[in-house]
Amino acid sequence: MDLPKHAYFQGKIVPYADAKVGVATHALNYGTAVFAGMRGYWNKEQERLFVFRPGDHFRRFLNSARLLCMDFDHTPESLTQVLLGLLQADGYRQDIYIRPLAYKADEVVGVRLHDLRDEITMFAMPFGQYVKNATNAHVTVSSWRRIDDNVIPARGKISGAYANSALIKTDASRSGFDEALVLNQDGHISEGSAMNIFMVRDGVLITPPITENILEGITRRTVMELASNELSLVVVERPIDRTEVYVCDELFMTGTAAEVTVVTKVDHRPVGEGRMGPVGEKLRKLFDDVVRNRVPKYAHWNTAV
Numbered sequence: 076m077d078l079p080k081h082a083y084f085q086g087k088i089v090p091y092a093d094a095k096v097g098v099a100t101h102a103l104n105y106g107t108a109v110f111a112g113m114r115g116y117w118n119k120e121q122e123r124l125f126v127f128r129p130g131d132h133f134r135r136f137l138n139s140a141r142l143l144c145m146d147f148d149h150t151p152e153s154l155t156q157v158l159l160g161l162l163q164a165d166g167y168r169q170d171i172y173i174r175p176l177a178y179k180a181d182e183v184v185g186v187r188l189h190d191l192r193d194e195i196t197m198f199a200m201p202f203g204q205y206v207k208n209a210t211n212a213h214v215t216v217s218s219w220r221r222i223d224d225n226v227i228p229a230r231g232k233i234s235g236a237y238a239n240s241a242l243i244k245t246d247a248s249r250s251g252f253d254e255a256l257v258l259n260q261d262g263h264i265s266e267g268s269a270m271n272i273f274m275v276r277d278g279v280l281i282t283p284p285i286t287e288n289i290l291e292g293i294t295r296r297t298v299m300e301l302a303s304n305e306l307s308l309v310v311v312e313r314p315i316d317r318t319e320v321y322v323c324d325e326l327f328m329t330g331t332a333a334e335v336t337v338v339t340k341v342d343h344r345p346v347g348e349g350r351m352g353p354v355g356e357k358l359r360k361l362f363d364d365v366v367r368n369r370v371p372k373y374a375h376w377n378t379a380v
């Protein structure tokens with residue numbers, strides 16, 4: 076993977092090699108950081124880079140920071156300006172991934188959230204497809220459970236909580252699967268290691284509600300809106316039982332990295348007819364057109380660099 080060119084670090088844009096923290100940094104020792112992940116898409120025809128829904132990503136980022144008692148003067152708008160400055164310095168002419176990170180920066184020992192200095196950093200790097208088999212993924216039901224709201228809130232993108240995602244992803248990958256479905260403490264399907272889940276049953280698009288220990292995904296929200304407006308599908312938020320994915324018609328996962336990844340097998344059982352279905356196929360195409368700024372109706376979701 077290519078390294079970032081620059082970073083926003085301690086209030087300035089600096090060469091990436093100069094953005095360094097000490098090994099005693101609180102966030103590195105205790106996972107006391109929160110992050111965001113967004114994508115920039117290169118539009119060949121317009122020769123421009125577009126960032127997808129930065130305001131929404133920064134709003135969730137600042138909410139995640141609140142969960143860890145971080146207090147910043149920034150707004151989603153001011154963070155978007157910082158990002159645009161960074162991307163202008165970088166000058167990428169390709170698809171990229173953007174990582175804002177807010178972290179407990181003091182170099183001290185002691186587990187807590189209060190009385191610590193908070194810092195924000197940001198960097199971007201070239202990025203392509205995240206899940207290899209994006210039109211025919213084979214997933215497993217993980218033996219790990221999703222973190223609970225009263226353990227570490229899943230609605231925040233909290234760095235320490237991603238040890239849960241990493242356990243899930245590594246065991247799935249080492250067993251030969253592309254991804255995993257993760258059950259919450261109630262035994263319902265919450266989401267994937269770093270993506271939300273949707274199933275189609277009898278023509279209805281179903282996804283777990285935000286109270287099922289999921290991240291409140293921005294791609295999830297996007298897909299719900301596109302499915303309702305453009306595919307005239309009824310979209311329902313309700314808990315999903317484990318065995319429903321064995322009998323549903325279509326299954327797919329959504330996320331900034333995963334985009335719309337179609338799942339065609341769960342633990343060796345075919346989903347529907349065992350190949351990409353019509354809803355997944357249409358949403359994949361529509362999503363790609365929207366994020367590359369080819370659909371004027373949704374151009375307000377894209378910020379040009």
Ligand code: PMP
Nearest residue numbers: 269270271290292293294330331
């Ligand atoms: N769930 C988890 C645990 C994630 O890390 C992500 C990726 N940010 C998602 C879902 C998808 O969220 P989004 O569409 O906002 O990227």
